[in-house]
Amino acid sequence: MKAHHSGKIRDKSTMVAASVAFLISTGCVVVWLYYFHSTEISRDPNAWGVFATYFSGILTPILTFGSVLWAVKSLKAQIQSSQQDREIxxxxxxxxxxxxxxxxxxxxxxxxxxxxxxxxxxxxxxxxxxxxxxxxxxxxxxxxxxxxxxxxxxxxxxxxxxxxxxxxxxxxxxxxxxxxxxxxxxxxxxxxxxxxxxxxxxxxxxxxxxxxxxxxxxxxxxxxxxxxxxxxxxxxxxxx
Structure with a gap:
């Protein structure tokens, strides 16, 4: 029962992290389109490289921070489950x-x-x-x-x-x-x-x-x- 409970906690944390990542990614696209919607789609690879750098520069720190938070929550859940099992x-x-x-x-x-x-x-x-x-x-x-x-x-x-x-x-x-x-x-x-x-x-x-x-x-x-x-x-x- 305890393991099932901790599993549900980890699943919920994963869904929250995925939802946040999706919203941030969507937000980045919306901001880009808002400022550059009148710009034609470029065929220059260098322009696409700048676009990728823009996404990477914003998403990487946020996703890294989110991964750390998820790992900490998962670790806490495991520790709590282990303590409960030991008490029992x-x-x-x-x-x-x-x-x-x-x-x-x-x-x-x-x-x-x-x-x-x-x-x-x-x-x-x-x-x-x-x-x-x-x-x-x-x-x-x-x-x-x-x-x-x-x-x-x-x-x-x-x-x-x-x-x-x-x-x-x-x-x-x-x-x-x-x-x-x-x-x-x-x-x-x-x-x-x-x-x-x-x-x-x-x-x-x-x-x-x-x-x-x-x-x-x-x-x-x-x-x-x-x-x-x-x-x-x-x-x-x-x-x-």
């Missing part, structure tokens, strides 16, 4: 690493959280939190919109995986503060889970306050009449 290539590496960090964060804590697992192994929670932070730091370096959006979509998928794994509703013991460590010992206590790791994991799992789904307008006309129940339920929420 670098973002692809960053994106893959950021998503891999989220996956590793999940896999780290998955080994200790589960029905038959010891939920609170300090090292595994620390490792998980560090991977999540590494992923977030790498995502901050993304510069292209497409990879930013891709990362956010993958991030939401991994958030759901964390929520399904660490689910206080399914496992009420997760709502007891004492199981994370003795309350009131301070942030530097070596007993229980490291508090920063607990914060990072649960903050990652938390729903964003600004949820895009809140911006969706409900219109029951978009739902098939075959779905009677949902249509009746949504009537009170549908826009007028």
């Amino acid at each position: 290539a670098e973002d692809e590496v960053r994106f893959r690493h950021a998503v891999e960090c989220l996956e590793r964060g999940f896999n780290s804590i998955k080994t200790v959280v589960g029905p038959d697992q010891n939920h609170f192994v300090r090292l595994e929670w620390l490792t998980s939190a560090r991977w999540l932070e590494a992923g977030a730091a790498t995502a901050e370096l993304l510069v292209t919109d497409v990879y930013k959006e891709l990362y956010e979509s993958h991030k939401e998928l991994w958030k759901n995986s964390f929520r399904e794994l660490i689910n206080p509703s399914a496992n009420p013991v997760l709502n007891q503060p004492s199981i994370y460590g003795q309350v009131g010992l301070g942030r530097h206590s070596i007993l229980g889970l490291e508090p920063h790791s607990v914060y990072v994991v649960f903050a990652f799992m938390t729903w964003n306050r600004d949820d895009e789904i809140d911006e969706v307008e409900i219109n029951i006309d978009d739902i098939s009449p075959a779905y009677i129940g949902p249509r009746l339920y949504l009537q009170g929420f549908s826009r007028d």
